[in-house]
Amino acid sequence: MSYNIITISRQFGSGGRTIGKALAEKLGVPCYDSEIIEKVAEKSGFDRDYVKEKGEDARGAKLSGLFKSNYYYKSSDEDIIWEIQSRIVSELAEQGPCVMIGRCADYILREREDVFNVFICADMKSRAQRIVTVYGEKEDSPEKRLKDKDKRRASYYQLFTDLKWGVASNYDISLNAGSLGIDRCVDILYDICTQ
């Protein structure tokens, strides 16, 4: 393919992980997702679930609104996880063509010229339906959960990259899986990567 590394950033519940995995399978390359979390957990000594959350979502103490309503503090654990995660993402990218899900890989690999950065989003209704039916979430208000998750992921991204998460100009392509459908997103990305 004309790109070696494809990074998939995604809104929670958009189907981005499913698209990334299907794309990797179609391209015949590995897809790194939980593997990154496992490796960071192993290197850092932190629990897997703690790494999963602290390496993508900001959940630190929120400032009271005096300065900026969405500002989160970085904890030192987050700094440690960021350093290890950045190293592992870079090392995996060195091993050859692959798809990487989340973990700010788009930013971590920004100096490479063989990276194709994808953002997958979807409308609130499709995402709410997906997290209940596919992920089995039992929330009374899936919309609230989604908005909260979006805010945390955006805050984390901005905290470490100083860029706005989900803004089209940060990516090579952004696809709305809610309107296009999961299969069509895979096909579009496959065509781009193989043409």
Next chain:
Amino acid sequence: MSYNIITISRQFGSGGRTIGKALAEKLGVPCYDSEIIEKVAEKSGFDRDYVKEKGEDARGAKLSGLFKSNYYYKSSDEDIIWEIQSRIVSELAEQGPCVMIGRCADYILREREDVFNVFICADMKSRAQRIVTVYGEKEDSPEKRLKDKDKRRASYYQLFTDLKWGVASNYDISLNAGSLGIDRCVDILYDICTQ
């Protein structure tokens, strides 16, 4: 094609207009761009250049920063132009398959189910080069001009639609013409619209 109307929203200097025109030609459908401006000018009695600016960029008096740094007032002229522009965009959409450039057509036609919304962006360097070499802009600092234009377009969009301009989740697809190239963007969109 499976969609009747394709709306192209775009960052200034991204090549979005060129992509829209080439796509319309390839699809064999009309591309509405300056036609919308002409019609609004005719109906409103305002000058063409005034309509061009007031129908997409907010340039009103800016509040001093006490409330919101990017907040612009709407003038009554802008309200009049918005009303006429909305009506003309809807009427053109009724006439059959077409491509529409800018003018918040994505928002104006949001109730229709046969609309495909595209956002075209590009990195600052490509856009700066484009506005100097293709548009013939003679600015000392094209980057400053681009940032100013982005801010005005985003403010206008937010003022009339209450949505954030350039945020991936507002569109069906967002393409970075700086990294993908103009021709490839046209091909990707053509494939989606004809499959």
